Amino acid sequence: MTLDHAPRPRSIHDDGTPFRQTLLPQSRETGEVVPPKQPDGTPVAAAKSPFAKSWAHLIAGGLGGMASATLTAPLDVLKTRLQSTYYQQHLAAMRTARGLPPIETMSFTRSSLLHIRETGEILWQVPKAEGWRALFKGLGPNLIGVVPARAINFYTYGNGKRIISTYFNDGKESAWVHLCAAAFAGVVTGTATNPIWLVKTRLQLDKNTHADGRGRQYKNALDCTMQTIRKEGIKGLYRGLTASYLGVTESTLQWMMYEQMKMALARREERVANSGRPPTAWDQTVAWTGKVSAAGVAKFVAALATYPHEVVRTRLRQAPLENGQLKYTGLTQCFKLIWKEEGMAALYGGLVPHMFRVVPSAAIMFGTYEAVLKLLGTSSNL
Template identity: 25%
Template sequence: MSAQANVDSITPVQQMLSSCSGALITSLFVTPLDVIKIRLQAQTSPLSKGKCFVYCNGLMDHLCVCENGNGKAWYKPQGHFNGTLDAFVKIIRMEGIKSLWSGLPPTLLRMGEKADLAPLFAGASARVGAATLISPLELIRTKLQSERQSYRQLITVIRSAVHTEGWLALWRGLGPTLLRDVPFSAMYWYNYEKGKAWLCRYNKTTEPTFSITFLSGAVSGSIASIVTLPFDVVKTRRQVELGELQARKLTPQTSSSTYKVMKRIVAERGFQGLFAGFLPRLIKVAPACAIMISTYEFAKTFFRKQNQTTRPVLKIHNNT
């Protein structure tokens, strides 16, 4: 009896390289759209004069203005964005084009989160662990993208929050993150596999082409992003509030519930507030999912063909 070694498979290292290459390209491409989305979601009702701090402590310079050094402070109006294009123009004009890639380093460090490629339940369960593990990086990325600030200012804010709330402050927004990411992962992989299979049957091919994986990824990502958008808005609001709760005279306990944050958003901006950043999120997620999955599939195919040409065919003889 003879058997041929499976040369069609790829090694774990090759699979990791395939996944990370797609994540790297995606991160570089969609980070500006992520910045726009978070800026639109972070827009809140302005605080009235004198409602920031009774004294100036240097932690809220991006939000408050001190008056002649006498300890009085008032709200500093932030640039208001009227839409995706308006946000692009204003951010570039006021902060420079580099601001569109704010938070890119923690985004790149989060690339491992995109490496789980199992449909439905396996993908959803893996997402819980991944989202929990990278939650502090997500917090840092969101804070950097929500407003123009240096890493030194961010570290000061984080230290103050940890001192006040404990180390769990680094996992602020984990609840709505899981409510966003777990259903997103389940819906995305389920619809991707179904869409890819349907397109393969429609095109009468056994192997998915680049265009099939690209289209399947874009459509499945779009559907998942729309359904989970309200939780993305809540996640952004919770993480942006790091260091700003005192300015709003709120405590972590009164603002931590996802439901309470949703009620506050609806009270401030109406039901449509739960879908803030709809267009940039859709523009970001659709190509991001398409680029990530098609690059991953393309790289897998490349490595598989390389293995076929470079590995010798092994034959095992078993004489009985």
């Protein structure tokens, strides 16, 4: 007698095709999801969100701006005064009294040396005539401007670079990614903070005693803001904005150069590590100071190439004349009038203190930025 076997239910494995697990594996004991692993047993890293720890760039940028602005405040006051019409006229009168020819007729070497000498004289005269606190005029509104400006700039650039590279460049850094992120960050920052910079500039140019015997025009930053709105309207707070947009070229160039030098430093460290030799004293020096030096060099080149916009921006932000009229009414008109009345040298007024200020300022700011990011457990690299 034979027994008939009931047909066995068809198994899902009988079709010869391998079973593919579509759900994440779970632990039998706890029911928790077990992270997937690669063939060699190492866990598969989860994809990073382009918005991960975006707040870190905001904090790091703000702290970097605060440190650099405070330490270089006296040079910022000196630079602003040398860019203004009043001090250019004062210097021209001093040269005439000494029997010197107009600076625009001098050779480049002689005019440069004279500019350095005059810069030192004004730096000495300001605290002597107005007290040491005059070297920190405008520091309050400067900090009020620098901290949010740097926070906005570093936040917009750092996250912009990450988002652009993630969605449009396969997560890789490149020059065009740096270019787009820096340009966008510059426009956003300039628009958001222009009123603060205008108030700071006017406070720095406001002397205790003017040529006509008047005292200070503004009591403080709030008074300066209210007088500007009352006399020139809300749009008065945005004077010099076009020159600020022109200055976006400087920040864009600076970011691009800084990023390229950072990538070169990373490649150098990789070569040293792959060589198998112990790092030399020079290798360790480059590792510790490389990014700070890169920030200073990038700022020096970018500022030197785009400096005239700084002078134009300062002139456009000057307070109106006694009759209420504005001497400089627009970007092109300001360039032409300065060139016509004072020559090309005036477009580089205050260059020496500007360089003395912005180069160490950039090194301090970017160094603080990178250090704070590291403390917060993230990095400016992708």
